[in-house]
Amino acid sequence: MAPDPTSTSGSVRIGNASGFYGDRLTAVHEMLDGGQLDYLTGDYLAELTMLILGKDRMKDPSRGYAKTFLRQMETSLGLAVEKGVQVVVNAGGLNPHGLAVALRELAQQLGVDAHIAFVNGDDLAPRAAELGLGTPITANAYLGGFGIKAALDRGADVVVTGRVTDASLTVGAAAAAFGWGYDGLDAIAGAVVAGHVIECGTQATGGNYSFFSEIPMDRPLGFPIAEVASDGSSIITKHDDTGGAVSVGTVTAQLLYEVQGPRYYNPDATALLDTIALAQAGPDRVAITGVRGEAPPRDLKVSLNHLAGVRNEVDVVITGLDVEAKAALFQTQFEAALPSRPAELTWELSRLDRADADTQEQASAVLRCVARDPDPKVVGRPFSATAVELALASFPGFTMTSPPGNGAPYGVFEPGYVDAGLVEHRVNQPDGVSVLIEPSPLRTEPGRDHSVPDSGPVDDWGPTRRAPLGEIVGARSGDKGGSANIGVWTKGRAEFTWLDQILTVDNLKDLLPEVADLTVHRYRLPQMNALNFVIEGVLGRGVAENVRFDPQAKGLGEWLRSRVVDIPEQFAR
Template sequence: MPNTLKNTSVRLGCGAGFWGDAFDPALELAERGNLDFLCFDFLAELTMSLLQRVRAKDPGQGYVPDMVNWFADLAAPAKMSGTTLVCNGGGVNPRAGAEALAKALQAKGIAGRKIGVVAGDDVLGRLQAFRDAGVKLTHMRTGEDGFDRIKSKVVSANVYLGSDGIIEALEGGSEIVVTGRVTDSALFIGPAMYRLGWGFDQPDRIASAITVGHILECAAGCTGGMSSRFDQMPRMGEVGFPIAEISGDGTATISKLPGSGGHVDQFTVKEHLVYEIGDPRSYFTPDGVADFTTPHIEETGADVVRVTGMRGKARPDSLKLLIGYSDGWIGEGLLMFPWPNAHARARKAEETLRERFKRLGLLSSAISFNYIGLNMLHGPAAPMPASDNLNEVGLRVAVKTASRDEAEKVRRACSQLWIMGPGGTSFGAPMKPRPTIALWPTLVPRDLVSHSVEYITS
């Protein structure tokens, strides 16, 4: 049904910032948030490739399994509160995810719940068609045209869809929306546009929704998580996930449930505004381009921040397509060394490992050694200590190889240091070789991609 009721404001909460996030703050928001929409971001670049691998083994899989259990448990409190649930937990198989959810709802005796399924982002089978249509699939950053170089190794190809499908599913009467790869912010922009009656011809309004979506999409990321002021954040183990109320005029407030842990203040919000972005003047999404140098951010109460003044430009003609391809293996190891002369022990172990790699005939394209406690995190930016009087120092080695067998040699060489290594060396559990995915970001014309919406009822 079209949304004839154009509300003056919409209240949105964020229920997850990634696959693996905590469930209890989401449940609290469903029960006590008085929300119109509770939105969950489950996907990341690596997640899509992982899910694609899962689906390759079993065509009935490929969605985020947590989504099914979570939404089954949230359906009843959400219904009580009049809250619609929206997520991208469909992963690379949104239809299968929605079907599994419908089953889980039925098992709980919840019947007649309408689930909207938004797909169309998975273009793995259409890459050749794009090329036949004249799309070169040029690498967005390097400008490289040589897609043929990676063609045989491609494991996933997903277009970042915008809000259109979510809006359509809501207009269709969905009480739950499950999508594939839409942008994180679309999970918030779609519901806001739907409820406030905004159109894509209102770039400043869309910019408001993009900005709020970006602030909320990592859940505790704007309520005290990842904070520079971590020491001032109370009870982070009971952190509250964020709530945004967006008004029809595009202004918004960010808050959280009273009594929950963490804080919402100007810095928790500002820190998240700058998180994982490129040029802040042009934050590109499929729904519009927001200028993050325009929002005014001010504290207007305890754990309440007001965000106003957002400006933006109309949505772009191209959509981002992220292609993942197999990129060999990483073998790694981690060893720890005690005082006295911890640093010298670590250096000796590096020397020994290099000798072992040579003896084992290790074939690698890159080798990285770092000293844990000294330079593993800041690299060349970390000043090295003048004296070797440290309590402990670690050695981490990571090696890039073409095959699993070569990566396995790294594990073997590290294990051999159990006895070949310096006195006092400790190891923990050996680390397994892991396969890696490389990313090929590119653009496709919007008119070559279309979303789909279908419905499943529990």
């Protein structure tokens, strides 16, 4: 018999209070004070965050962790211990030991008897060359959740980790609650899915949601909670009397965020996203059932960040008539006057202007020149000075958005892979005992997902009307290294059948001409009425390289929704 999707019997409540380094500072206290929890997680790390923390550590070896979490614990550590809520965060970043020491000192200052554990072993930078990973400034393996489980089993009040997968925070908590072993693949996969839903905080409760007018936003959005059962099924919800909403739509949107094919690889199990069943189980309650799991991959993914050089930028405002001719004049003058040509020099003219505009800003376009070079002298002061020197010698109305600077170092991200057996996944218990966590014995060569260019013939859907795709289609997009994904979904089955037929790879490229020359993969997730597209190389070498004005591809899906297509009249709303 299938579990009752509205039941909470035998489940544990795992909340999340952070989706990134810089999220709402008060959220930890709000989650602890707002209702019952068994565990509270917090995700502070992203690919770009690891680079930022790497730069911090280069300046001061004692740094490298998310300092905001320490500030949050100043007002919340005592409350967590008092309420018996075990806290699990990846705020340790590149220095989980340093954060654990700081937390122990804080607990002593506060007079709180808190047991602190930390998980490390993910930092492979000292062994990078030996492991065939080159010479990055940071190299961190994505660890699983069983080190967290071991710390919680030993009675830790707070578990600080380095680079675990985002979902591992939830996996570790659930595995500790139910005593799971590596052989419970379906249960672990269910926790992976629940963890993926809550890892980005309020994106699961209506944040960044395509149909945002449906979401109550008259107060700060509540952070999400996963009520995870012993079989891995879960209900996504939030505390009562908080803003936002939890619906099948908000959960679907988050499930599509930064994923690739139907297989969602994690160190403890591979979750099959095309097995997920979602159902509204009450107000602000969405049940996730049916998740199946496969053995995890043999290798762990490794986050590699390299310093690539220095980047500088000039933004020139062009107003009124002859915009393209003015832009061409400045580009010719500027490139001719540069003392040295940078290794990379790109130009982008953003035509934000309109004819016969009522305001000067509406009559203006922006010409952006971006330079990158390993040598800071090439893209530093000489580059900026060249732009300034043309101020009185170029097109009429010349101005810049701000004076150009001297440039700043930038890094690039790339994924690496290493056999999990070569990584010393280690948990340092509150009593000082250090325990090595063996990887899953079920590890195997991962199954491969195959993209589907289209779904075959297109049915006759009757009369159509020209309208934006987003009238009936939601989208969520994000970065995956240098690639980006766009997940699209519909609220109804008939709308999905139509979308599945018409939104092919070729059609997507027609609608988004900027990706026409790139490799695009198309994956089907019919149980969620969803498609997922992965666009290779659209972000260059990742967010830090900043090759697009939207370097994390957050708006790519909304651009797609704005494109006008022929929508069957039967779907009129």
